[in-house]
Amino acid sequence: MSTQQETAVVSLLKSKGWTQKTSALIDSLTDVPAKHYLHKTRFATKNQPQEVDIACGLGKDVVLAMECKVTNDETNSVKRINDVLKKAKAWQDHWGSFVRTAALLQGVIGYKDVHRLLEAGVEVFWSHNLADFGEWIDTNTKP
DSSP states (O other): OHHHHHHHHHHHHHHTTOEEOOOOEEOSGGGSOTTEEEEEEEEOOSSSOEEEEEEEEEETTEEEEEEEEEESSHHHHHHHHHHHHHHHHHHHHHHGGGEEEEEEEEEOOOHHHHHHHHHTTOEEEEGGGHHHHHHHHHHHOOO
16 A cells, blocks of 8 residues: 555656656765655664665755655554654664655545644644645745
8 A cells, every 4th residue: 555655656756747767876966956856765863774665865965865654553653653753763864854654645644643644743744635745835936
């Protein structure tokens, strides 16, 4: 199911004229220019690189790290959200505000887990309303 989410995000980006780059370790934010994306790639961090589902260049050396998460129950939801939060912290510690984290969620997600993401500054989107992400990406991409 997360593969379907990733495919939907990639299709949305392509429909908006974004260009896919070959996945490689991102160790400089210039690796992801505005309106470019990498699918299944890794960001350098202070310790070990962290994989990201989709990295989107927002311009001005800012990159969105999009994690796609599907869960069928609240217990599994905790694991999925913890994974996003762990990665978001590693990216924040290494890159500061130049890497923004987002989660595309689907399934049964506990309210408290969504709240934890929002408190950590993670942008939250839902698979059933991908248009919200499309609007957000248009608003937050700078040349």
